[in-house]
Each structure stands twice: as structure tokens, then as C-alpha cells.
Amino acid sequence: MTGIPTARKLHRHGGAALAEAVVLDYAARLLRRKRLKTNKGLSFLVDLAQTTNLNDGDVFELSDGQRIAVRAADEAVVKVTGDLARLAWHIGNRHTPCQIKTDHLIISRDPVLEGMLIQLGATLTVTNQPFCPEGGAYGHGRTMGHDHGSPPEHGAHGGHDHNGDGLHHEHGGFHSHTHPHG
Secondary structure, three states: OOOOOEEEEEEOOOOOOOOOEEEEOOHHHEEEEEEEEOOOOOEEEEEEEEEEEOOOOOEEEEOOOOEEEEEEOEEEEEEEEOOHHHHHHHHHHOOOOOEEOOOOEEEEOOHHHHHHHHHOOOEEEEEEEEOOOOOOOOOOOOOOOOOOOOOHHHOOOOOOOOOOOOOOOOOOOOOOOOOOOO
């Protein structure tokens, strides 16, 4: 493809000082191949080797040497306060992405989950801000729901290879139920 710069390299973190950026919400920060446009109007193609979760502050290196920062866009989220350990357990038990702060949790808008949290005594505040939830148990990737009836060929734990690296990744720090063994 000629004329349009291509990003095949991604550098983790380090984009804080870059003026040229793509601003993406949480859903859009999971990609492999896509045409994007920066805040200054530059179009470029992302063509990564595998589907990748982009974090706020990551940097694309383009084929022409330019560097483009990834910025998390403001989006509708819910600030959750109350008995955080209990509320986090219930959020994690539903494999829901969650940003964890010392005095509150942040989740995407979800009327069903919001209703459950209110019944559990949570106080909810709807706000608009960047959503940067915790990664998987290894500090990267996404927490993703899965089928607990995985075929046996996926290993003793019904292996979940959401990251494409051949490893079994648990889903966040709140995985609360067991998988059948054998």
C-alpha cells in the first residue's frame, strides 16, 4: 500500500509528550488492522501481527518514522463506591472490565449491572472520563467472558487463549468460580 504510512510497531508507554495522537475509547483500543486518523488529521493504517489491547500512552511507530500516541477517549462510565471488596467481587464474577482506584471502582455503563450494584448497596455516579480497566492476571490484555463448557482439548482448565500466545490466562483478579477438571 503506497501513500499511507503504516504502523506495524507498537511501543508500550512513553507517548505522554507526543503531540500527534489517536484518541480511542475502550472498545476501539482492541485492534489488529484498522485505518485511523490522528487529532491533527493524519491518516495511517495499523497492521499489527495480532489483535492487541492498546493502553493510554502506547505509541505507534509508522513506516515513515513518525510516532503517534494512543490516548484514551472520554466515554460514559459509572463510578462505584461502597463496600469495594464485595462490589469488586460481584463485578469480577461477571467478567466485567473494571478500573480499580483506592476509593472507588469504574465500569462501563450497563443498566443490568448497575441495578445489581444498587441492590448490593453501592452508590453510583455516572460520569464521562477515560476508561482504563485492569488487564488480565498478567497485567495486560482484556478481561473477557468465556464459555465454561470448553471442549476437553483445551486442557484441564478449559484453557482460554484470548491473547493468542498459547497460554491459559485468567480473567482479572476476581475469577471466583472453578472449571471442571477432566
